Amino acid sequence: MAKQLSSPLPNEFGIATLSLGNWRHHPLQPRLEAAAKAGYKWVDLFDECWAAYLEEHGLPGDELWESTPSNLQVARKLGDLVKSLGMRIACTQPLRKIEGIKDPIERRETLDLVAKRFPFMRAFDTDLVFMCASIRADSGATTDLQTVARDLAELGDMAAAYAEADGGPMLKIGYEGLSWATRNNTWSSSWEAVRFANRANVGLVIDAFNVLAVEFADPHNPAGHGRLLPTLQESIEVLTASLSALVATVPGDRIFFFQCGDAELVDPAVIRPPAPDTPALLPWSRGHRLFPLEQARGGYMPVELVAAAVLATGYKGPISLEVFNHSLNQAGGNVPGGHATRGLASLQKLLTIATKLPPFWRGRGEAKEAVDMVVRRLQPSTSQL
Numbered sequence: 332m333a334k335q336l337s338s339p340l341p342n343e344f345g346i347a348t349l350s351l352g353n354w355r356h357h358p359l360q361p362r363l364e365a366a367a368k369a370g371y372k373w374v375d376l377f378d379e380c381w382a383a384y385l386e387e388h389g390l391p392g393d394e395l396w397e398s399t400p401s402n403l404q405v406a407r408k409l410g411d412l413v414k415s416l417g418m419r420i421a422c423t424q425p426l427r428k429i430e431g432i433k434d435p436i437e438r439r440e441t442l443d444l445v446a447k448r449f450p451f452m453r454a455f456d457t458d459l460v461f462m463c464a465s466i467r468a469d470s471g472a473t474t475d476l477q478t479v480a481r482d483l484a485e486l487g488d489m490a491a492a493y494a495e496a497d498g499g500p501m502l503k504i505g506y507e508g509l510s511w512a513t514r515n516n517t518w519s520s521s522w523e524a525v526r527f528a529n530r531a532n533v534g535l536v537i538d539a540f541n542v543l544a545v546e547f548a549d550p551h552n553p554a555g556h557g558r559l560l561p562t563l564q565e566s567i568e569v570l571t572a573s574l575s576a577l578v579a580t581v582p583g584d585r586i587f588f589f590q591c592g593d594a595e596l597v598d599p600a601v602i603r604p605p606a607p608d609t610p611a612l613l614p615w616s617r618g619h620r621l622f623p624l625e626q627a628r629g630g631y632m633p634v635e636l637v638a639a640a641v642l643a644t645g646y647k648g649p650i651s652l653e654v655f656n657h658s659l660n661q662a663g664g665n666v667p668g669g670h671a672t673r674g675l676a677s678l679q680k681l682l683t684i685a686t687k688l689p690p691f692w693r694g695r696g697e698a699k700e701a702v703d704m705v706v707r708r709l710q711p712s713t714s715q716l
Contacts, residue, residue: 340682340686342646342647342649342650343372343650344372344650344651345371345372345374345652346366346371346374346375346652346674347590347653347654348363348375348376348377349379350654350655350659350670350674351365351366352667353659353660354379355383355660356662357666357667358383358384359380359383359384359387359409360412362380363416364416364667365668365670365671366416366418366667368668368671369671369672369675370675372418373419373420373421373649373651374413374418374419374421375421375422375461375588376457377425378424381395381409382395390402390405396444396448396451398447398450402451403451406451407454409454410454410455410457413455419456419457420455420457421459421649421651422459422588423448423455423459423461424460424463425461425462425507426445426462426463427462427463427465427466428465429444429445429462429482430478430479430482430524431467431475431478431482432471432482434471437471438482442482442485442486442489445460445462445486446489446490446493448460449490449493449502452502453497458501458502459502459504459505460503461505461536462483462504462505463507463512464508464514464515464516465515466509466610468513472513474513474515476527477527479514479515480527480529481528483504483528484528484529484533486533487528487532490502490504490532491530491532501532503534504532504534505587506525506533506536507521507535507536507537507538508520509541510541510544510616511610511611511612511613516541516545517542518535518573518581519573519576522535525585534585534586534587535581536587537586537588537590537641538592538653539592539634540591540592540593540594540616540653543570543594543632543633543637544616546569546570547570547632548594550597550602550612550615551599551602551603551611552599553598555596556631563706563710564702567705568698568702570633570636571636571691571701575640575692575698577640577641577644578640578692582645583644583645583646584645584646586644588649588651589641589648589649589650590651590652591622591637591650591651591652591678592621592622592653593621593632593634594615594616594619594620594621595620595621595629595631596629596631597619601614601619602614602619616655618656618657619656620654620655622652622676623638623652623680624677624684626708626709631709633705633709635681635685635688636688636705638650638682639686639688639690640692643690643692650678650682652677654670654674684708688701689701
């Protein structure tokens with residue numbers, strides 16, 4: 332067997348603030364304290380959580396990126412709180428429906444919305460903002476590669492100009508392929524846009540759930556997979572071929588952040604889109620994600636393959652959790668701590684399994700060994716997969 336990934340690895344663990352409890356039921360500070368107690372070193376700050384924190388301090392949450400003295404003071408307070416707990420804010424997110432806008436006035440206004448975050452990133456002491464690939468399908472936006480890359484490049488230039496003006500560290504734009512995005516819904520298509528943007532401070536965000544939702548899963552099939560081929564073995568072979576290309580083409584330092592999540596195998600009727608214009612994957616994504624490898628809770632995704640591929644690129648940043656589940660919407664003080672503990676145990680298990688996988692990106696023999704290993708984990712004799 333060829334050499335596996337080295338261990339220990341330099342990657343620290345992180346978690347999204349929304350994966351510790353819904354902002355409607357759980358104030359941000361207890362969630363952060365639960366994350367710190369569990370042992371996380373990074374949190375990625377969701378807009379809804381930041382807006383709710385502002386409202387807790389008597390400020391309007393719908394003006395979360397207006398750089399008033401009061402807003403910036405609360406932002407610095409939050410940054411200091413996170414650091415006092417032994418953690419750092421990894422990023423703010425998410426930016427949506429940004430790139431590809433045709434109307435020049437609307438385009439300028441939208442790009443300027445991104446720049447509004449820059450003073451807050453300084454106050455939080457973070458250098459990264461996430462931008463999800465656009466889900467716009469109307470005639471006012473385009474998925475043309477050159478247009479998307481141009482917009483990413485301009486955002487990178489705006490971030491660099493801000494950093495040069497204030498003398499602080501470089502600010503970075505992370506671009507994430509979204510599984511229900513109009514065009515850039517795979518790691519390869521979003522990497523193509525990042526590569527064509529050709530800016531050192533514009534990089535790729537890889538979310539294991541979004542990778543698997545497109546390249547492995549079919550939650551509307553009772554088997555949970557089979558988007559392209561019918562058997563679990565074949566589905567994982569297709570996935571490993573794609574991830575081998577990721578290892579071969581994406582340098583680790585161009586991956587700005589790595590998020591992980593599994594998902595439940597559910598009755599397709601439960602996740603039927605409520606309206607014709609609802610993306611098919613959205614109900615599943617928003618209510619049925621799990622922490623990695625939570626097979627006992629219904630998790631069935633080969634998250635370890637994505638993790639192994641990302642680590643094989645040389646990525647040295649955090650391994651973070653982004654999980655949405657109806658369980659996070661429950662009230663009760665045990666929700667943040669319970670999810671924080673579950674998540675950390677899942678990350679530790681994920682890293683153990685991922686580092687033991689044969690390096691499937693090196694050749695057919697290793698690929699077959701890795702596929703067989705994952706199939707054995709996912710297909711016990713009683714499985715319906």
